[in-house]
Amino acid sequence: MEINGITFENWAAASANIANGMSIEEVCQILRIEIPVWEDTNTQWGEKLADLMTSDMNMAMKYGEIFQNPKVGKFANVGETVSMDDVLKKVPDYDTFMKITMHQSKATKVGLDAGTIIAEYGLTLQQWGQVGMHYSSWVKDKIHEENATPEEMEMFNDSDKKWAAHFEDFYKEQEANLGEDIDF
Template identity: 30%
Template sequence: MKHDTNNPLLQPIHGVSLEDYAAAASNMANGMSDEQVCKKLGIELPVWDEANQLWIKRMQQDTSFVVMSLYGQYFGQAHLHPKLGKQTNHQSNEDYLTRISTDEKFYYELCGARQAAYEAGLDGAKWIEDNYGISLGDFQSVAMKWMGNMINMLPYQQQKQKEYAKKFAEENGGNIADDIEF
């Protein structure tokens, strides 16, 4: 996304750029602590805390939505960040993460599986992490890439959701509400 580098809303806060902030948020969604972020960025915790609060305020003040748009872009590309990219704490199944980033149908299949898991009384995000090694934070980062085509992929996602619902029902001896009579 092209943007005006002189835009005051995009200037770093205490040395923390919007790209740093978004990459930090992505890593924190994947289990990295504030302290680890500070160490990677070379800043103290009080500096991070204030920068965090001020970036949120800037997003709220930005009527052009440039800050939020760039934040989304940077969040989705956190793995490319020079200091915060490619963290070892969530790289166990890199092939699946790469696949959902490059294979739109696989991404929407997992969306359907996640929803079916929730409807079966399971934690859908945990099911994906347990079976594919993809954390919720990584999954949501990829979602930014594919959300523009959601309307076209919804029938496919719903088809996969039905398939997984049947699978979960078979594994669990029926659906969660099968024993409820009205």
Template identity: 30%
Template sequence: MSDNPLLEPIHGITLEDYSAACAKMGSGLSEADIAKALGVEVPVWQEANLLWPERMKQDETFHIVTLFGQYFGQADQHPKFSNLKAAVSAEGGANTDRIKSDKSFYEELEVARQVAYEYGLDGAQWIADKYGITLGDFQIAASNWNAQIHQDIAADFEGYNERQAAYKAKYQQLFADAQGGNVADDIEF
């Protein structure tokens, strides 16, 4: 156990618990579900939910927030939440598994989500509607792929950028078509 006082549990809720809880909230679990899984009542959970981010704010070394990201990515393995899943369709379940095991699939959807926002859509909702993947699961995937994507960028910056640009072009086209084109499509050089 670390000596860092900023890592002390808050009302018995550890940073691992808190991080997994946040991931699961993003997947559609209610505060009551979260509190129950952690063995506390809602007022206790709400205090921890307020105080853990304070610990992160107080820590200029970013150690707490880094650990938060790691534990967030491991939410599916957290014993207190392992049997707790929000209801998703079979297809949603398959896509959720895929986004965590297929890096290209994750990268493509991450671009799609951003481009959706650029076309005035709620990107997180678009992903949920289209693929049945919750924001929490999306963020779990993000946090798990993060290190590897950094390695990819270091190894082949251009290749990475090309893939990203291709995804971007694909989804810009898709969303532009849906809104009847871009505002300046008719302006040519």
């Protein structure tokens, strides 16, 4: 299946590479299309993926796999690949993962860009996605498959609470009240 001559695999790889910092111009050059064709293709594939996922969750899994490793199709030999081991050096444990997660969450509530926060930790959006999948699987394994101990459950909860409180305090002076000038 193709949209504007672009396969699902190439669209997913292009999307992942854009999230990883590749310019749309470079993506279009690799796909040998013009920017308006990319924009239309991207919109259509995004809508198609939503439809496909309602009937077959394997498409979401495939998209996630390509997003984690976009070295497929026309992007197979493009750019450098950062290994998961290298990414995990930046986010070596669950506590660090929660620190970044809560930083991003609280920062967006005061109008800051989540991607900028992620970049402050030396991560691309693609790498952050990889880290998120890694720790989601790790937590699932710990809690559901290994029957986490009370101490481990406390560690999960304490980390969440600690970083939420830290960044709540950090951004307390920057809270946005978009309706403060509206009288009812």
